[in-house]
Amino acid sequence: MEPEPIDEFERELHQAMERRPAPPSLKRRVMQQRATRRTERLHSHTVLWQRLAASLVLAGVLGGTYAWQQKEERRKGEEARRQVMTALRITSQALDEMNSRLAAHDQDKHQQE
Amino acid sequence: MAHDWQPDFEQLVDEHQSMVFSLAWRMTGDRGLAEEVAQDVFLELDRNMNRIESPQHACFWLRRVAMSRSADALRRRKVRGIDLWVEIEENHASQPEERISPLDARIEQLLTTLPEQQRAALILRYQEDLTPEEIAAALDSPLATIKSNLQRGLKLLRAKATCHLKEYIRGT
Numbered sequence: 086m087e088p089e090p091i092d093e094f095e096r097e098l099h100q101a102m103e104r105r106p107a108p109p110s111l112k113r114r115v116m117q118q119r120a121t122r123r124t125e126r127l128h129s130h131t132v133l134w135q136r137l138a139a140s141l142v143l144a145g146v147l148g149g150t151y152a153w154q155q156k157e158e159r160r161k162g163e164e165a166r167r168q169v170m171t172a173l174r175i176t177s178q179a180l181d182e183m184n185s186r187l188a189a190h191d192q193d194k195h196q197q198e
Numbered sequence: 199m200a201h202d203w204q205p206d207f208e209q210l211v212d213e214h215q216s217m218v219f220s221l222a223w224r225m226t227g228d229r230g231l232a233e234e235v236a237q238d239v240f241l242e243l244d245r246n247m248n249r250i251e252s253p254q255h256a257c258f259w260l261r262r263v264a265m266s267r268s269a270d271a272l273r274r275r276k277v278r279g280i281d282l283w284v285e286i287e288e289n290h291a292s293q294p295e296e297r298i299s300p301l302d303a304r305i306e307q308l309l310t311t312l313p314e315q316q317r318a319a320l321i322l323r324y325q326e327d328l329t330p331e332e333i334a335a336a337l338d339s340p341l342a343t344i345k346s347n348l349q350r351g352l353k354l355l356r357a358k359a360t361c362h363l364k365e366y367i368r369g370t
Contacts, residue, residue, distance in 0.1 A: 094356055095324070101302035102309075102325040107219035111233055112211050115240045119207070122241070 205250050211240055214257065217326070218264045224321045225268035227310035231275060235267045242267075261326065262336050265318055272314060308358045316351030319344055 218239050222232035242263060243250075250256045309317055322333045330348060334341045 094359065095352070097301065098305060098320075098324045098352075098355070101305040102224065102321065104216045104220040104325060105223060107215040107236065108233060111215055111219060111236055115211055115237055116208065118237065118241055119244050122244075 319347040
């Protein structure tokens, strides 16, 4: 397909619209911003991992504390149970002894009659 | 998607900064704003380097994003073309590498007074030598719309030029 013929005005338009050179500061600013952004991204990744590690340590400490508390309460509960059983045993022994003395007393009384 | 071409960011900046800056300047009519837009475009390129598949794709991508960001900047700043262009000429006319003819300067000035869509189509046509189909792809716009914008934009620019630059115009 042949290109359409252009008139003088369009030729002048082409000439007027030639690309302009970019200012020297443009590339310098682009490269500086790019380097800054990369540094910031690296820093934010580092901070993120540090925070994650700190959160894991804190979770570990809290979990460990809770587990120790649970164990301690179980231990205390066991101790209390042992004390109650001991008290019951003592009471039972005392009752048995009392019954024996009463039985012995009743027997003596019958013999005297 | 695997591809053999490994883009070098700094090389792409060197190769395309003139194009990106010129697109932004002609769209916004503001040199300072154009530099900001161009900077944003290249920083966005840096974020999307893994998506660039070839040198041609890089060029297409940069054009597309430059036009889009320029339009966004225009909406934010609501730049008035003629007044700002006069200010720019006063402040930057001394740049030796940018010294252009009065006719060219005037045509660029008139360009900024066109409606945004027509201006965009003309810039891509006459600065980048794109076909209407390529312009439609770059602006993500229907081909019929682009052809209409080119036709109307050129007609309007010619009329403005005829009115303002009688001594220069020799067209039909």
